[in-house]
Amino acid sequence: MKRIEDRLRDAALAAARTxxxxxxxxxxxxxxxxGPGWGLPRLRGRLLAVIAPVTAAAAVAGVLAGAxxxxxxxxxxxxxxxxxxxxxxxxxxxLGLTLFGDFGQGRPLRADAVLVSEHTGKTLATLRPxxxxxxxxxxGGYDDRTFVLAARRTGGLYRPRxxxxxxxxxxxxxxxxxxASISTTDLNGGVPLPAGSFGAMALSxxxxxxxxxxxxxxxxxxxxxxxxxxxxxGGIQSWKLADPAAGNPxxxxxxxxxxxxxxxxxxxxxxxxxxxxxxxxxxxxxxxATVQGxxxxxxxPPRVRALDWNAALISPDGSRVLRSAILxxxxxxxxxxxxxxxxxxxxxxxxxxxxxxENVLDIIWxxxxxxxxxxxxxxxxxxxxxPYFATLSTVTKxxxxxxxxxxxxxxxxx
Amino acid sequence: xxxxxxxxxxxxxxAGRPDAAGAVTALYEGHAVGLIRLAVVLLGDRAAAEDVxxxxxxxxxxxxxxxxxxxxxxxxxxxxxxxxxxxxxxARGRAxxxxxxxxxxxxxxxxxxxxxxxxxxxxxxxxxxxxxxxxLPPRQREALVLRFYxxxxxxxxxxxxxxxxxxxxxxxxxxxxALGRLLRARTEExx
Numbered sequence: 001m002k003r004i005e006d007r008l009r010d011a012a013l014a015a016a017r018t019x020x021x022x023x024x025x026x027x028x029x030x031x032x033x034x035g036p037g038w039g040l041p042r043l044r045g046r047l048l049a050v051i052a053p054v055t056a057a058a059a060v061a062g063v064l065a066g067a068x069x070x071x072x073x074x075x076x077x078x079x080x081x082x083x084x085x086x087x088x089x090x091x092x093x094x095l096g097l098t099l100f101g102d103f104g105q106g107r108p109l110r111a112d113a114v115l116v117s118e119h120t121g122k123t124l125a126t127l128r129p130x131x132x133x134x135x136x137x138x139x140g141g142y143d144d145r146t147f148v149l150a151a152r153r154t155g156g157l158y159r160p161r162x163x164x165x166x167x168x169x170x171x172x173x174x175x176x177x178x179x180a181s182i183s184t185t186d187l188n189g190g191v192p193l194p195a196g197s198f199g200a201m202a203l204s205x206x207x208x209x210x211x212x213x214x215x216x217x218x219x220x221x222x223x224x225x226x227x228x229x230x231x232x233x234g235g236i237q238s239w240k241l242a243d244p245a246a247g248n249p250x251x252x253x254x255x256x257x258x259x260x261x262x263x264x265x266x267x268x269x270x271x272x273x274x275x276x277x278x279x280x281x282x283x284x285x286x287x288x289a290t291v292q293g294x295x296x297x298x299x300x301p302p303r304v305r306a307l308d309w310n311a312a313l314i315s316p317d318g319s320r321v322l323r324s325a326i327l328x329x330x331x332x333x334x335x336x337x338x339x340x341x342x343x344x345x346x347x348x349x350x351x352x353x354x355x356x357x358e359n360v361l362d363i364i365w366x367x368x369x370x371x372x373x374x375x376x377x378x379x380x381x382x383x384x385x386x387p388y389f390a391t392l393s394t395v396t397k398x399x400x401x402x403x404x405x406x407x408x409x410x411x412x413x414x
Numbered sequence: 415x416x417x418x419x420x421x422x423x424x425x426x427x428x429a430g431r432p433d434a435a436g437a438v439t440a441l442y443e444g445h446a447v448g449l450i451r452l453a454v455v456l457l458g459d460r461a462a463a464e465d466v467x468x469x470x471x472x473x474x475x476x477x478x479x480x481x482x483x484x485x486x487x488x489x490x491x492x493x494x495x496x497x498x499x500x501x502x503x504x505a506r507g508r509a510x511x512x513x514x515x516x517x518x519x520x521x522x523x524x525x526x527x528x529x530x531x532x533x534x535x536x537x538x539x540x541x542x543x544x545x546x547x548x549x550l551p552p553r554q555r556e557a558l559v560l561r562f563y564x565x566x567x568x569x570x571x572x573x574x575x576x577x578x579x580x581x582x583x584x585x586x587x588x589x590x591x592a593l594g595r596l597l598r599a600r601t602e603e604x605x
Contacts, residue, residue, distance in 0.1 A: 004590060004593060004594050004597070005562055005590070007539070007543050007597075008543055008547065008558060008562045008563075008593065009562045009563065010539075010540060010543075011539070011540035011541075011543035011544050011547070012455045012544075012547075012559060012562060012563035013563070014540040015451075015454055015455045015458070015540065015544055016451035016452075016454060016455055016563065018454065018460065019447060019450050019451045019454055019460060019463075021447060022447075023447055023450065023460075024442070024446035024447050024450055024464075024467075025464055025468070027438070027439055027442040027446070027468070027471060028468065028472075029435060029438065029439075029471070029472060029475050122465050122469075
């Protein structure tokens with residue numbers, strides 16, 4: 001019989017061995033260097049009595065002036081048309097949707113919204129959806145407070161990208177309290193939408209408009225298109241897709257909307273008979289009634305033969321379009337290992353640019369989102385049987401920084 | 415006026431002190447894995463352990479200028495990791511006692527999943543000991559891990575836990591007795 005000390009030592013060593021020698025994640029030091037130490041000598045006596053109030057008054061005045069300037073800058077008024085604003089400092093945290101439930105057992109899954117610190121990668125809070133619902137999409141307002149969450153009734157298996165059955169509505173929620181609530185029925189002119197009609201959504205950079213793609217209906221007619229809901233005032237702009245792709249009704253004809261930083265144009269992935277999986281740039285100021293009339297193709301059909309094209313987004317400065325694809329990697333006994341790859345294109349010429357990321361094996365799908373300063377959030381999911389390996393990461397110049405290991409990330413936003 | 419014009423990095427250099435970012439990064443490369451392992455033994459959850467170690471290094475970076483002796487950075491880090499683990503365990507205890515309605519505190523949901531995965535890798539015998547270890551109060555658990563995993567002597571444990579050497583001795587002895595009791599109880603349950 002081993003002594004208890006030896007048993008304890010062996011067990012501790014065995015637990016420690018679960019961390020490999022290269023198992024430390026990259027160090028992420030705070031961006032600012034807080035605290036004292038800027039060369040000011042310690043002040044005493046009369047000098048302190050004179051300098052301290054003057055410095056404090058100057059600091060208060062500075063903060064007030066900064067607040068006024070920031071308030072004007074972040075006001076609700078729309079930016080001038082056509083102007084591309086400079087990249088802003090991203091908020092210190094982002095929101096991801098993670099999926100919990102019984103994978104593969106056919107039971108309802110529930111997605112929670114987790115607020116993650118970008119500096120430490122820690123989960124700051126978890127927001128559960130209302131009872132009987134699950135979050136299906138999230139969009140960030142590029143500030144530090146506004147997020148839009150889409151929720152639907154639970155029931156049925158979750159399938160990535162395609163809206164499953166029981167889609168009911170969109171709830172507009174801000175983390176600090178719900179400010180508005182709309183449903184796809186409202187967006188469809190009061191007519192309830194059939195299951196699975198919601199596509200994707202994106203909140204405009206100024207937080208005043210919500211772009212939603214979906215299969216809208218009029219009577220029995222299916223009308224794939226884009227609708228922009230004005231959160232202030234409640235107006236709806238709509239564009240229908242004139243020439244939807246035929247032959248595969250399971251695939252959405254219009255998805256992954258993303259805004260330019262100017263808030264004027266929206267990039268969309270569009271599947272039509274003429275152009276499969278093209279990325280179009282739609283001018284929201286256009287009076288045309290169709291998506292084709294209001295937009296132009298900026299990236300043509302992909303030349304790479306992929307198993308799936310998951311998402312496309314336009315960079316905030318409007319110069320690049322990023323697309324994530326799942327490709328067939330090396331052959332295995334069961335078929336081929338999935339490889340995730342993110343491609344970058346020039347939004348002006350549509351030509352491919354250098355790849356953003358290297359191949360990442362065994363990732364079956366990814367979620368893309370761009371921060372105001374042009375960085376990416378990428379969430380990769382290994383597969384639905386081993387969900388622990390999903391990570392929410394930021395990508396800067398080809399390097400992945402894992403922020404959070406969660407069961408399964410289905411969407412993320414700054 | 416020199417003091418007003420010198421940058422912190424220049425003053426560090428002049429004082430013979432290495433630059434904070436470089437020094438902390440070097441420490442991270444040298445000791446991060448060891449500290450993560452220490453936190454894993456204490457917490458049983460790798461993601462939480464990585465968080466705790468990351469926080470400890472961020473804390474060291476912030477306080478680098480106030481460190482009297484940069485050579486003592488490692489003991490400082492070890493103490494910070496122990497404190498971080500204690501906070502994590504306290505938060506978990508709170509969450510177990512009182513699950514909030516709409517808001518869940520950090521990491522608990524993911525923690526259970528990650529620890530389940532890591533436990534799979536351990537042999538049955540080791541798992542039993544670790545489960546019993548995690549049933550001890552935090553102080554006793556720390557004392558045992560520092561003594562039998564890190565192999566620290568009594569003054570080392572006392573410094574890391576900020577307690578006296580006499581308290582180390584009594585805490586370790588009580589912890590060993592409690593661990594034995596817990597293991598015996600588990601064995602009897604199994605039979």
